[in-house]
Amino acid sequence: MPAIDPADFARTMAHVPTPVTIVTTLDSTGQRWGFTASSFSSLSLTPPLVLVCPAKTASCHDAFTTTDRFLVNVLASRHAPVAAAFARSGHDKFTNSPMEPCELGLPGLPDATARIACTLHDVLDGGDHSILIGRVESVQAGGAEPLVYYNRLFTSPALTPALTP
Numbered sequence: 001m002p003a004i005d006p007a008d009f010a011r012t013m014a015h016v017p018t019p020v021t022i023v024t025t026l027d028s029t030g031q032r033w034g035f036t037a038s039s040f041s042s043l044s045l046t047p048p049l050v051l052v053c054p055a056k057t058a059s060c061h062d063a064f065t066t067t068d069r070f071l072v073n074v075l076a077s078r079h080a081p082v083a084a085a086f087a088r089s090g091h092d093k094f095t096n097s098p099m100e101p102c103e104l105g106l107p108g109l110p111d112a113t114a115r116i117a118c119t120l121h122d123v124l125d126g127g128d129h130s131i132l133i134g135r136v137e138s139v140q141a142g143g144a145e146p147l148v149y150y151n152r153l154f155t156s157p158a159l160t161p162a163l164t165p
């Protein structure tokens with residue numbers, strides 16, 4: 001099989017709609033870290049596990065792979081500007097953001113669609129990303145319409161009843 005062109009791979013994956021989250025943690029000095037992540041997924045029900053993947057090049061990478069806990073904020077459609085701010089490196093993401101102390105003492109969005117608070121269960125190698133596996137300690141569902149990332153754009157879902165089998 002010929003090697004896949006990375007640009008083709010990225011272009012194709014851009015057509016896979018994903019949730020938009022901001023994942024936060026605190027390091028041992030109390031410094032806040034956070035990044036916008038679409039690589040969030042549930043992993044296991046028993047035990048309750050989720051995963052999210054920070055790039056090894058991200059400035060927050062080491063904070064997340066050495067922390068004991070992290071908080072996943074699932075963004076609502078109104079959060080597109082916060083998502084864009086937390087996807088931009090090299091600035092103070094938290095000052096003037098709507099983040100407040102939430103579960104496990106971690107920065108969170110009070111009006112998130114959902115928040116999933118985790119203790120760090122494992123860190124696996126995922127090529128140019130690490131795979132953080134979190135054990136879910138608490139969940140909070142706000143119910144606001146979610147933000148979706150599709151074709152490199154923020155959008156929101158057209159909600160219709162699912163067909164029953």
Ligand SMILES: Cc1cc2nc3c(=O)[nH]c(=O)nc-3n(C[C@H](O)[C@H](O)[C@H](O)COP(=O)(O)O)c2cc1C
Nearest residue numbers: 035036037038039053054055058059060087088089
């Ligand atoms: C919608 C969206 C989803 C993203 N998902 C991820 C992701 O899952 N993993 C990742 O490492 N970076 C992801 N990024 C890019 C990071 O948010 C961005 O590189 C971030 O600034 C990295 O953190 P840093 O500022 O600590 O370097 C995403 C960006 C956007 C706009």
